[in-house]
Amino acid sequence: MADPQGVVLSERERQCLRWGEEGKSSWAIGVILKVSENTVNFHVKNAMRKLETTSRTQCVVKARRLRLIE
Numbered sequence: 687m688a689d690p691q692g693v694v695l696s697e698r699e700r701q702c703l704r705w706g707e708e709g710k711s712s713w714a715i716g717v718i719l720k721v722s723e724n725t726v727n728f729h730v731k732n733a734m735r736k737l738e739t740t741s742r743t744q745c746v747v748k749a750r751r752l753r754l755i756e
Contacts, residue, residue, distance in 0.1 A: 699733040700755050707746045
């Protein structure tokens with residue numbers, strides 16, 4: 687399991703997870719952040735890797751529990 691003290695999410699990773707928590711798709715997040723859908727997926731996948739999760743939902747929940755997003 688990821689060590690909560692050692693996990694650091696970038697600002698863009700946190701933004702993507704926050705919008706994902708609101709139910710936004712990668713496409714919609716890309717429009718909001720003015721980046722491509724592929725860029726959003728890149729940041730979400732990096733966050734998933736850092737938090738050792740296998741889905742976007744699991745990643746958002748774990749980030750919230752570890753207080754990495756607010």
